[in-house]
Amino acid sequence: MAKKKISCMEVQKNIPAFIENDLDSKETLEFVDHVRHCDTCMEELSVEFLVLVGIKRLDSASAFNLNQELDDLIDYNEQRARQKRQTSFFIFIGALLAAIIGGYFLSGIFRK
Numbered sequence: 057m058a059k060k061k062i063s064c065m066e067v068q069k070n071i072p073a074f075i076e077n078d079l080d081s082k083e084t085l086e087f088v089d090h091v092r093h094c095d096t097c098m099e100e101l102s103v104e105f106l107v108l109v110g111i112k113r114l115d116s117a118s119a120f121n122l123n124q125e126l127d128d129l130i131d132y133n134e135q136r137a138r139q140k141r142q143t144s145f146f147i148f149i150g151a152l153l154a155a156i157i158g159g160y161f162l163s164g165i166f167r168k
């Protein structure tokens with residue numbers, strides 16, 4: 057467990073927000089990374105997920121597998137967070153290129 061950056065207390069505080077998809081991408085990645093390596097928090101997440109989602113489903117007759125749903129939710133949130141980070145990285149590179157190219161053209165104009 058060398059890769060524990062945030063504490064169990066922080067993770068468990070964020071469980072409802074994670075389930076409701078309210079964490080930002082950085083928090084989501086830290087959260088997912090933590091629960092995948094920490095049995096205590098994973099168990100806590102499962103319990104809260106069962107309570108939060110299970111209650112909403114009490115009146116629905118549809119068969120459901122909440123453990124599978126939780127796995128899906130973790131994967132989905134992780135992927136979404138990674139995509140978001142990638143997107144902002146590309147936007148950053150794009151802005152940087154635009155600044156360099158723009159600067160190049162501007163300096164060309166001023167040299168005339």
Ligand SMILES: [Zn+2]
Nearest residue numbers: 064094096097
């Ligand atoms: Zn933990």
